[in-house]
Amino acid sequence: MCVIISLTEENYLKAIYTLSHLFEESEVSTNQISDHLNNKAATVTDMLKRLAEKKLIHYIPYQGVKLTEKGRQTAIKVIRKHRLWEVFLVDKLQFKWDEVHEIAEQLEHINSDELIQRLDKFLGKPKFDPHGDPIPDANGLLNIVKALPLNQHKAKGNFTFVGVCEHSKTFLQHLTSIGLKIGDVIKVEEVNEFDNSFKVKINKNNSQFFSNKVASSILVEVKK
Amino acid sequence: MCVIISLTEENYLKAIYTLSHLFEESEVSTNQISDHLNNKAATVTDMLKRLAEKKLIHYIPYQGVKLTEKGRQTAIKVIRKHRLWEVFLVDKLQFKWDEVHEIAEQLEHINSDELIQRLDKFLGKPKFDPHGDPIPDANGLLNIVKALPLNQHKAKGNFTFVGVCEHSKTFLQHLTSIGLKIGDVIKVEEVNEFDNSFKVKINKNNSQFFSNKVASSILVEVKK
Protein backbone atom coordinates (compact mmCIF):
# COMPACT_ATOMS: atom_id res chain seq x y z
CA MET A 1 0.00 0.00 0.00
CA CYS A 2 0.91 3.62 -0.57
CA VAL A 3 4.22 3.11 -2.39
CA ILE A 4 5.20 6.46 -3.84
CA ILE A 5 5.40 6.40 -7.63
CA SER A 6 7.56 9.10 -9.18
CA LEU A 7 6.72 11.13 -12.27
CA THR A 8 9.37 9.20 -14.19
CA GLU A 9 7.97 5.87 -13.07
CA GLU A 10 4.47 7.00 -14.10
CA ASN A 11 5.77 7.76 -17.57
CA TYR A 12 7.35 4.32 -17.88
CA LEU A 13 4.12 2.62 -16.79
CA LYS A 14 2.13 4.67 -19.28
CA ALA A 15 4.61 3.78 -22.02
CA ILE A 16 4.34 0.07 -21.23
CA TYR A 17 0.54 0.28 -21.21
CA THR A 18 0.44 2.15 -24.51
CA LEU A 19 2.95 -0.11 -26.26
CA SER A 20 1.24 -3.31 -25.15
CA HIS A 21 -2.02 -2.08 -26.68
CA LEU A 22 -0.34 -0.65 -29.77
CA PHE A 23 1.13 -3.99 -30.81
CA GLU A 24 -1.60 -6.19 -29.36
CA GLU A 25 1.05 -8.12 -27.48
CA SER A 26 1.14 -8.56 -23.75
CA GLU A 27 4.96 -8.49 -23.55
CA VAL A 28 6.74 -5.20 -24.24
CA SER A 29 10.46 -5.15 -25.07
CA THR A 30 13.22 -3.00 -23.65
CA ASN A 31 13.95 -1.45 -27.04
CA GLN A 32 10.30 -0.58 -27.65
CA ILE A 33 10.27 1.36 -24.40
CA SER A 34 13.60 3.03 -25.07
CA ASP A 35 12.42 4.16 -28.52
CA HIS A 36 9.11 5.40 -27.14
CA LEU A 37 10.65 7.42 -24.30
CA ASN A 38 13.83 8.48 -26.12
CA ASN A 39 15.99 6.84 -23.49
CA LYS A 40 18.84 4.40 -23.92
CA ALA A 41 18.11 0.69 -23.49
CA ALA A 42 20.49 0.49 -20.52
CA THR A 43 18.49 3.20 -18.78
CA VAL A 44 15.30 1.29 -19.40
CA THR A 45 16.74 -1.91 -17.94
CA ASP A 46 17.63 -0.04 -14.74
CA MET A 47 14.11 1.31 -14.45
CA LEU A 48 12.51 -2.07 -15.19
CA LYS A 49 14.37 -3.53 -12.23
CA ARG A 50 13.04 -0.77 -9.99
CA LEU A 51 9.47 -1.15 -11.26
CA ALA A 52 9.64 -4.91 -10.74
CA GLU A 53 10.94 -4.31 -7.21
CA LYS A 54 7.84 -2.19 -6.57
CA LYS A 55 5.57 -4.92 -8.00
CA LEU A 56 4.37 -2.65 -10.79
CA ILE A 57 5.52 -4.93 -13.61
CA HIS A 58 6.31 -8.57 -14.26
CA TYR A 59 9.88 -8.60 -15.51
CA ILE A 60 11.96 -11.55 -16.65
CA PRO A 61 15.37 -10.48 -18.04
CA TYR A 62 15.56 -10.82 -21.83
CA GLN A 63 11.85 -11.71 -21.97
CA GLY A 64 10.17 -8.30 -21.88
CA VAL A 65 7.70 -6.92 -19.38
CA LYS A 66 4.02 -6.60 -18.68
CA LEU A 67 2.11 -4.59 -16.12
CA THR A 68 0.84 -6.10 -12.87
CA GLU A 69 -2.70 -5.18 -11.89
CA LYS A 70 -1.28 -2.44 -9.68
CA GLY A 71 0.86 -1.19 -12.57
CA ARG A 72 -2.10 -1.23 -14.93
CA GLN A 73 -4.26 0.72 -12.48
CA THR A 74 -1.53 3.32 -12.12
CA ALA A 75 -1.09 3.67 -15.87
CA ILE A 76 -4.84 3.93 -16.47
CA LYS A 77 -5.13 6.63 -13.84
CA VAL A 78 -2.42 8.70 -15.51
CA ILE A 79 -4.17 8.28 -18.86
CA ARG A 80 -7.48 9.30 -17.27
CA LYS A 81 -5.88 12.45 -15.91
CA HIS A 82 -4.17 13.24 -19.23
CA ARG A 83 -7.40 12.97 -21.19
CA LEU A 84 -9.53 14.86 -18.68
CA TRP A 85 -7.04 17.74 -18.67
CA GLU A 86 -7.09 17.75 -22.48
CA VAL A 87 -10.87 18.14 -22.37
CA PHE A 88 -10.47 20.98 -19.89
CA LEU A 89 -7.94 22.76 -22.09
CA VAL A 90 -10.09 22.50 -25.21
CA ASP A 91 -13.59 22.92 -23.76
CA LYS A 92 -12.90 25.49 -21.07
CA LEU A 93 -9.76 27.32 -22.19
CA GLN A 94 -10.43 27.18 -25.95
CA PHE A 95 -7.12 25.59 -26.87
CA LYS A 96 -7.02 23.87 -30.27
CA TRP A 97 -6.82 20.07 -30.29
CA ASP A 98 -3.26 20.19 -31.61
CA GLU A 99 -2.05 22.42 -28.75
CA VAL A 100 -3.00 20.43 -25.66
CA HIS A 101 -0.89 17.28 -25.58
CA GLU A 102 2.33 18.80 -24.21
CA ILE A 103 0.53 20.64 -21.42
CA ALA A 104 -1.46 17.51 -20.51
CA GLU A 105 1.84 15.61 -20.30
CA GLN A 106 2.66 17.86 -17.36
CA LEU A 107 -0.81 18.02 -15.79
CA GLU A 108 -1.26 14.23 -15.84
CA HIS A 109 1.22 13.96 -12.95
CA ILE A 110 -0.66 16.23 -10.53
CA ASN A 111 -1.50 14.01 -7.62
CA SER A 112 -4.95 14.53 -6.03
CA ASP A 113 -7.85 12.12 -6.30
CA GLU A 114 -10.24 14.80 -5.11
CA LEU A 115 -9.04 17.14 -7.87
CA ILE A 116 -9.65 14.59 -10.60
CA GLN A 117 -13.06 13.65 -9.27
CA ARG A 118 -14.10 17.32 -9.23
CA LEU A 119 -12.53 18.09 -12.59
CA ASP A 120 -14.42 15.14 -14.11
CA LYS A 121 -17.70 16.46 -12.71
CA PHE A 122 -16.91 20.05 -13.80
CA LEU A 123 -16.37 18.82 -17.36
CA GLY A 124 -19.63 16.85 -17.35
CA LYS A 125 -18.02 13.41 -16.98
CA PRO A 126 -16.84 13.26 -20.59
CA LYS A 127 -16.39 9.84 -22.20
CA PHE A 128 -13.88 10.93 -24.86
CA ASP A 129 -10.98 13.37 -25.09
CA PRO A 130 -10.57 15.95 -27.89
CA HIS A 131 -8.87 13.36 -30.12
CA GLY A 132 -11.65 10.80 -29.71
CA ASP A 133 -9.70 8.67 -27.23
CA PRO A 134 -11.87 7.10 -24.52
CA ILE A 135 -11.48 8.39 -20.94
CA PRO A 136 -11.21 5.64 -18.30
CA ASP A 137 -13.79 6.06 -15.53
CA ALA A 138 -12.95 6.48 -11.85
CA ASN A 139 -12.75 2.69 -11.45
CA GLY A 140 -10.28 2.30 -14.30
CA LEU A 141 -12.80 0.94 -16.77
CA LEU A 142 -12.24 1.91 -20.36
CA ASN A 143 -14.59 1.72 -23.36
CA ILE A 144 -12.70 -0.14 -26.02
CA VAL A 145 -12.95 1.77 -29.26
CA LYS A 146 -14.15 -0.59 -31.94
CA ALA A 147 -13.65 1.94 -34.73
CA LEU A 148 -11.25 1.13 -37.57
CA PRO A 149 -9.12 3.40 -39.76
CA LEU A 150 -11.03 4.58 -42.82
CA ASN A 151 -8.68 2.74 -45.22
CA GLN A 152 -9.63 -0.62 -43.72
CA HIS A 153 -13.27 -0.16 -44.72
CA LYS A 154 -12.67 -0.57 -48.45
CA ALA A 155 -16.19 0.42 -49.38
CA LYS A 156 -18.29 3.40 -50.39
CA GLY A 157 -20.82 4.71 -47.92
CA ASN A 158 -21.24 7.04 -44.97
CA PHE A 159 -18.92 7.03 -41.97
CA THR A 160 -18.65 9.07 -38.78
CA PHE A 161 -15.20 10.41 -37.85
CA VAL A 162 -14.67 9.36 -34.22
CA GLY A 163 -10.92 9.64 -33.57
CA VAL A 164 -7.32 9.69 -34.75
CA CYS A 165 -4.64 7.03 -34.48
CA GLU A 166 -1.90 9.52 -35.30
CA HIS A 167 -1.61 12.32 -32.72
CA SER A 168 1.14 14.53 -34.15
CA LYS A 169 0.61 18.25 -34.19
CA THR A 170 1.16 18.49 -37.93
CA PHE A 171 -1.38 15.77 -38.68
CA LEU A 172 -4.00 17.36 -36.41
CA GLN A 173 -3.37 20.74 -38.03
CA HIS A 174 -3.73 19.13 -41.44
CA LEU A 175 -7.15 17.74 -40.52
CA THR A 176 -8.17 21.18 -39.27
CA SER A 177 -7.00 22.75 -42.54
CA ILE A 178 -9.13 20.37 -44.62
CA GLY A 179 -12.06 21.13 -42.34
CA LEU A 180 -12.39 17.77 -40.60
CA LYS A 181 -13.33 17.49 -36.94
CA ILE A 182 -14.58 14.77 -34.60
CA GLY A 183 -18.20 13.85 -35.29
CA ASP A 184 -18.17 14.89 -38.94
CA VAL A 185 -19.79 12.61 -41.52
CA ILE A 186 -17.48 11.34 -44.24
CA LYS A 187 -19.14 10.05 -47.40
CA VAL A 188 -16.78 7.83 -49.40
CA GLU A 189 -17.62 8.27 -53.06
CA GLU A 190 -14.71 6.38 -54.59
CA VAL A 191 -11.87 4.16 -53.42
CA ASN A 192 -9.01 4.48 -55.84
CA GLU A 193 -7.40 1.05 -56.28
CA PHE A 194 -4.21 2.49 -57.78
CA ASP A 195 -2.95 4.50 -54.76
CA ASN A 196 -5.61 3.64 -52.19
CA SER A 197 -6.70 7.26 -52.03
CA PHE A 198 -10.30 8.12 -51.21
CA LYS A 199 -12.66 10.57 -52.86
CA VAL A 200 -14.88 11.85 -50.05
CA LYS A 201 -17.37 14.50 -49.02
CA ILE A 202 -17.23 15.94 -45.51
CA ASN A 203 -20.69 16.86 -44.15
CA LYS A 204 -22.09 17.14 -47.69
CA ASN A 205 -19.57 19.81 -48.71
CA ASN A 206 -17.53 19.66 -51.91
CA SER A 207 -15.66 16.50 -52.79
CA GLN A 208 -11.97 16.15 -51.91
CA PHE A 209 -9.30 13.46 -51.81
CA PHE A 210 -7.83 11.73 -48.78
CA SER A 211 -4.41 10.20 -49.33
CA ASN A 212 -4.00 6.67 -47.98
CA LYS A 213 -1.84 8.18 -45.23
CA VAL A 214 -4.75 10.34 -44.08
CA ALA A 215 -7.25 7.50 -44.52
CA SER A 216 -5.12 5.19 -42.41
CA SER A 217 -4.80 7.68 -39.57
CA ILE A 218 -8.45 8.52 -38.99
CA LEU A 219 -10.81 6.23 -37.12
CA VAL A 220 -14.37 5.96 -38.39
CA GLU A 221 -17.55 4.07 -37.65
CA VAL A 222 -20.14 3.07 -40.23
CA LYS A 223 -22.86 5.72 -40.06
CA LYS A 224 -26.15 4.42 -38.64
CA MET B 1 18.13 33.59 -21.96
CA CYS B 2 16.10 30.42 -21.64
CA VAL B 3 17.99 28.83 -18.74
CA ILE B 4 15.90 25.92 -17.54
CA ILE B 5 14.76 26.36 -13.95
CA SER B 6 13.82 23.16 -12.14
CA LEU B 7 10.84 22.67 -9.86
CA THR B 8 13.21 22.58 -6.89
CA GLU B 9 14.90 25.81 -7.94
CA GLU B 10 11.49 27.47 -8.36
CA ASN B 11 10.63 26.50 -4.79
CA TYR B 12 13.86 28.01 -3.48
CA LEU B 13 13.25 31.26 -5.37
CA LYS B 14 9.69 31.44 -4.05
CA ALA B 15 10.97 30.81 -0.51
CA ILE B 16 13.55 33.59 -0.82
CA TYR B 17 10.93 35.98 -2.18
CA THR B 18 8.45 35.14 0.58
CA LEU B 19 11.01 35.35 3.39
CA SER B 20 12.40 38.67 2.22
CA HIS B 21 8.90 40.17 2.32
CA LEU B 22 7.98 38.44 5.57
CA PHE B 23 10.82 40.03 7.50
CA GLU B 24 11.00 43.28 5.54
CA GLU B 25 14.70 42.66 4.97
CA SER B 26 16.36 42.39 1.61
CA GLU B 27 18.90 39.77 2.75
CA VAL B 28 17.61 36.27 3.54
CA SER B 29 19.73 33.87 5.62
CA THR B 30 20.60 30.25 4.94
CA ASN B 31 18.88 29.10 8.13
CA GLN B 32 15.67 30.99 7.31
CA ILE B 33 15.50 29.15 4.01
CA SER B 34 16.34 25.78 5.55
CA ASP B 35 13.60 26.23 8.19
CA HIS B 36 11.07 27.33 5.59
CA LEU B 37 11.73 24.44 3.20
CA ASN B 38 12.48 21.79 5.84
CA ASN B 39 15.91 21.18 4.37
CA LYS B 40 19.27 21.14 6.10
CA ALA B 41 21.41 24.27 5.97
CA ALA B 42 24.14 22.41 4.07
CA THR B 43 21.63 21.52 1.38
CA VAL B 44 20.58 25.15 1.11
CA THR B 45 24.18 26.30 0.71
CA ASP B 46 24.62 23.90 -2.21
CA MET B 47 21.51 25.22 -3.89
CA LEU B 48 22.44 28.86 -3.29
CA LYS B 49 25.67 28.27 -5.19
CA ARG B 50 23.72 26.82 -8.10
CA LEU B 51 21.20 29.67 -8.12
CA ALA B 52 24.01 32.23 -8.02
CA GLU B 53 25.69 30.42 -10.92
CA LYS B 54 22.46 30.85 -12.89
CA LYS B 55 22.30 34.58 -11.95
CA LEU B 56 19.01 34.12 -10.11
CA ILE B 57 20.31 35.39 -6.78
CA HIS B 58 23.06 37.61 -5.40
CA TYR B 59 24.99 35.42 -2.99
CA ILE B 60 27.93 36.35 -0.80
CA PRO B 61 28.98 33.48 1.51
CA TYR B 62 28.02 34.10 5.15
CA GLN B 63 26.13 37.27 4.13
CA GLY B 64 22.76 35.88 2.99
CA VAL B 65 21.09 36.20 -0.40
CA LYS B 66 18.69 38.33 -2.36
CA LEU B 67 16.98 37.79 -5.69
CA THR B 68 18.26 39.27 -8.91
CA GLU B 69 15.68 40.85 -11.19
CA LYS B 70 15.55 37.57 -13.14
CA GLY B 71 15.11 35.63 -9.89
CA ARG B 72 12.37 37.96 -8.73
CA GLN B 73 10.50 37.65 -12.03
CA THR B 74 10.68 33.87 -11.78
CA ALA B 75 9.43 33.84 -8.18
CA ILE B 76 6.58 36.23 -8.98
CA LYS B 77 5.51 34.09 -11.90
CA VAL B 78 5.32 30.99 -9.69
CA ILE B 79 3.28 32.95 -7.13
CA ARG B 80 0.99 34.20 -9.91
CA LYS B 81 0.40 30.63 -11.06
CA HIS B 82 -0.15 29.37 -7.51
CA ARG B 83 -2.78 31.99 -6.77
CA LEU B 84 -4.57 31.69 -10.11
CA TRP B 85 -4.85 27.92 -9.66
CA GLU B 86 -6.22 28.47 -6.15
CA VAL B 87 -8.93 30.70 -7.63
CA PHE B 88 -9.70 27.99 -10.18
CA LEU B 89 -9.98 25.32 -7.51
CA VAL B 90 -12.31 27.39 -5.33
CA ASP B 91 -14.39 29.20 -7.95
CA LYS B 92 -14.72 26.48 -10.56
CA LEU B 93 -14.27 23.21 -8.69
CA GLN B 94 -15.92 24.29 -5.43
CA PHE B 95 -13.01 23.39 -3.19
CA LYS B 96 -12.98 25.05 0.23
CA TRP B 97 -10.33 27.69 0.87
CA ASP B 98 -8.53 25.42 3.32
CA GLU B 99 -8.20 22.59 0.77
CA VAL B 100 -6.42 24.24 -2.13
CA HIS B 101 -2.91 25.12 -1.04
CA GLU B 102 -1.33 21.67 -1.39
CA ILE B 103 -2.76 21.14 -4.86
CA ALA B 104 -1.67 24.62 -5.95
CA GLU B 105 1.84 23.78 -4.73
CA GLN B 106 1.90 21.17 -7.49
CA LEU B 107 0.06 23.14 -10.17
CA GLU B 108 2.29 26.23 -9.76
CA HIS B 109 5.10 24.38 -11.54
CA ILE B 110 3.19 23.63 -14.74
CA ASN B 111 5.13 25.40 -17.43
CA SER B 112 3.08 27.09 -20.17
CA ASP B 113 2.68 30.84 -20.60
CA GLU B 114 -0.27 30.30 -22.93
CA LEU B 115 -2.00 28.18 -20.27
CA ILE B 116 -1.65 30.84 -17.59
CA GLN B 117 -2.81 33.60 -19.88
CA ARG B 118 -5.91 31.61 -20.81
CA LEU B 119 -6.57 30.47 -17.26
CA ASP B 120 -6.38 34.09 -16.09
CA LYS B 121 -8.92 35.12 -18.73
CA PHE B 122 -11.18 32.13 -17.95
CA LEU B 123 -11.25 33.15 -14.28
CA GLY B 124 -12.08 36.77 -15.15
CA LYS B 125 -8.60 38.16 -14.45
CA PRO B 126 -8.98 37.99 -10.67
CA LYS B 127 -6.98 40.43 -8.53
CA PHE B 128 -6.98 38.33 -5.34
CA ASP B 129 -6.78 34.66 -4.45
CA PRO B 130 -9.21 32.88 -2.09
CA HIS B 131 -7.14 33.95 0.92
CA GLY B 132 -7.12 37.60 -0.08
CA ASP B 133 -3.55 37.53 -1.38
CA PRO B 134 -2.98 39.74 -4.41
CA ILE B 135 -2.33 38.03 -7.76
CA PRO B 136 0.61 39.48 -9.73
CA ASP B 137 -0.39 40.52 -13.24
CA ALA B 138 1.15 39.13 -16.43
CA ASN B 139 3.94 41.73 -16.19
CA GLY B 140 4.86 40.75 -12.65
CA LEU B 141 3.24 43.79 -11.04
CA LEU B 142 1.69 43.18 -7.66
CA ASN B 143 -0.76 45.32 -5.68
CA ILE B 144 0.80 45.77 -2.29
CA VAL B 145 -1.81 45.02 0.34
CA LYS B 146 -1.96 47.93 2.74
CA ALA B 147 -4.33 46.15 5.14
CA LEU B 148 -3.20 45.54 8.74
CA PRO B 149 -4.09 42.76 11.19
CA LEU B 150 -7.22 43.60 13.17
CA ASN B 151 -5.31 43.73 16.48
CA GLN B 152 -3.16 46.59 15.21
CA HIS B 153 -6.22 48.82 14.81
CA LYS B 154 -6.87 49.22 18.54
CA ALA B 155 -10.15 50.96 18.05
CA LYS B 156 -13.87 50.36 17.79
CA GLY B 157 -15.54 50.73 14.41
CA ASN B 158 -16.33 48.91 11.21
CA PHE B 159 -13.74 46.95 9.26
CA THR B 160 -13.78 44.83 6.11
CA PHE B 161 -12.10 41.42 6.28
CA VAL B 162 -9.75 41.32 3.27
CA GLY B 163 -7.25 38.53 3.94
CA VAL B 164 -5.33 36.27 6.29
CA CYS B 165 -1.71 36.39 7.36
CA GLU B 166 -1.84 32.85 8.73
CA HIS B 167 -2.58 30.24 6.04
CA SER B 168 -2.77 27.00 8.03
CA LYS B 169 -5.61 24.62 7.34
CA THR B 170 -6.73 24.61 10.97
CA PHE B 171 -6.86 28.41 11.14
CA LEU B 172 -8.83 28.67 7.89
CA GLN B 173 -11.24 26.00 9.13
CA HIS B 174 -11.62 27.91 12.39
CA LEU B 175 -12.61 31.07 10.53
CA THR B 176 -15.14 29.06 8.55
CA SER B 177 -16.56 27.59 11.75
CA ILE B 178 -17.10 31.04 13.27
CA GLY B 179 -18.74 32.12 10.02
CA LEU B 180 -16.11 34.55 8.78
CA LYS B 181 -15.27 34.87 5.10
CA ILE B 182 -13.43 37.36 2.89
CA GLY B 183 -15.44 40.55 2.36
CA ASP B 184 -17.41 40.28 5.61
CA VAL B 185 -17.86 43.38 7.73
CA ILE B 186 -16.45 43.15 11.24
CA LYS B 187 -17.83 45.65 13.76
CA VAL B 188 -15.48 45.97 16.75
CA GLU B 189 -17.64 46.73 19.79
CA GLU B 190 -15.02 46.37 22.50
CA VAL B 191 -11.27 45.94 22.73
CA ASN B 192 -10.45 44.12 25.95
CA GLU B 193 -7.28 45.63 27.41
CA PHE B 194 -6.65 42.65 29.70
CA ASP B 195 -6.09 39.94 27.08
CA ASN B 196 -6.37 41.97 23.87
CA SER B 197 -9.44 40.04 22.84
CA PHE B 198 -12.07 41.70 20.68
CA LYS B 199 -15.84 41.72 21.01
CA VAL B 200 -17.16 41.87 17.46
CA LYS B 201 -20.21 41.46 15.25
CA ILE B 202 -19.81 39.81 11.85
CA ASN B 203 -22.21 41.25 9.26
CA LYS B 204 -24.58 42.48 11.99
CA ASN B 205 -25.05 38.98 13.44
CA ASN B 206 -24.77 38.18 17.14
CA SER B 207 -21.74 39.37 19.06
CA GLN B 208 -18.78 37.06 19.60
CA PHE B 209 -15.21 37.23 20.82
CA PHE B 210 -12.00 37.07 18.79
CA SER B 211 -8.91 36.01 20.73
CA ASN B 212 -5.83 38.11 20.12
CA LYS B 213 -4.44 35.18 18.11
CA VAL B 214 -7.37 35.39 15.72
CA ALA B 215 -7.29 39.19 15.65
CA SER B 216 -3.58 39.17 14.81
CA SER B 217 -4.04 36.73 11.91
CA ILE B 218 -6.79 38.48 9.97
CA LEU B 219 -6.17 41.46 7.74
CA VAL B 220 -8.77 44.20 7.70
CA GLU B 221 -9.34 47.60 6.15
CA VAL B 222 -11.30 50.39 7.78
CA LYS B 223 -14.79 50.26 6.28
CA LYS B 224 -15.58 53.15 3.98
Next chain:
DNA sequence: GGTATAATTTAGACTAGTCTAAAAATTTGT
Protein backbone atom coordinates in the same frame (compact mmCIF):
# COMPACT_ATOMS: atom_id res chain seq x y z
C1' DG C 1 39.59 42.13 22.94
C1' DG C 2 39.13 37.41 23.46
C1' DT C 3 36.44 33.42 24.02
C1' DA C 4 31.95 30.93 23.73
C1' DT C 5 28.04 30.20 20.86
C1' DA C 6 25.59 30.25 16.71
C1' DA C 7 25.46 30.32 11.74
C1' DT C 8 27.36 28.81 7.62
C1' DT C 9 30.17 26.27 4.55
C1' DT C 10 32.97 22.21 3.20
C1' DA C 11 33.74 17.32 2.75
C1' DG C 12 32.10 13.08 1.83
C1' DA C 13 28.27 9.99 1.05
C1' DC C 14 23.75 8.43 -0.78
C1' DT C 15 19.57 7.85 -4.30
C1' DA C 16 17.14 8.53 -8.68
C1' DG C 17 17.77 8.90 -13.21
C1' DT C 18 20.52 9.22 -16.96
C1' DC C 19 24.60 8.04 -20.16
C1' DT C 20 28.56 5.15 -22.85
C1' DA C 21 31.08 1.08 -23.60
C1' DA C 22 31.52 -3.68 -23.08
C1' DA C 23 29.72 -8.25 -22.06
C1' DA C 24 26.19 -11.66 -22.38
C1' DA C 25 22.01 -13.69 -24.17
C1' DT C 26 18.84 -14.32 -27.81
C1' DT C 27 17.40 -14.52 -32.50
C1' DT C 28 18.28 -15.08 -37.38
C1' DG C 29 20.07 -17.08 -41.41
C1' DT C 30 22.28 -20.51 -43.87
Next chain:
DNA sequence: ACAAATTTTTAGACTAGTCTAAATTATACC
Protein backbone atom coordinates in the same frame (compact mmCIF):
# COMPACT_ATOMS: atom_id res chain seq x y z
C1' DA D 1 23.81 -26.49 -35.89
C1' DC D 2 26.56 -22.78 -35.71
C1' DA D 3 28.12 -18.11 -36.90
C1' DA D 4 26.47 -13.40 -37.41
C1' DA D 5 23.47 -9.91 -36.12
C1' DT D 6 20.53 -8.02 -32.80
C1' DT D 7 18.83 -7.29 -28.28
C1' DT D 8 19.48 -6.85 -23.58
C1' DT D 9 22.07 -6.51 -19.47
C1' DT D 10 26.13 -5.17 -16.72
C1' DA D 11 29.75 -2.05 -15.32
C1' DG D 12 31.17 2.28 -14.43
C1' DA D 13 30.43 7.19 -14.58
C1' DC D 14 27.86 11.59 -14.21
C1' DT D 15 24.29 15.31 -12.30
C1' DA D 16 20.69 17.06 -9.18
C1' DG D 17 19.29 17.04 -4.83
C1' DT D 18 19.59 15.48 -0.45
C1' DC D 19 21.95 14.07 4.10
C1' DT D 20 25.56 13.92 8.37
C1' DA D 21 29.69 15.31 10.45
C1' DA D 22 33.46 18.36 10.64
C1' DA D 23 35.60 22.76 9.76
C1' DT D 24 35.21 27.58 9.32
C1' DT D 25 33.37 32.20 9.94
C1' DA D 26 30.55 35.48 12.27
C1' DT D 27 28.32 37.22 16.52
C1' DA D 28 27.52 37.85 21.17
C1' DC D 29 28.98 38.46 25.74
C1' DC D 30 32.03 39.46 29.53
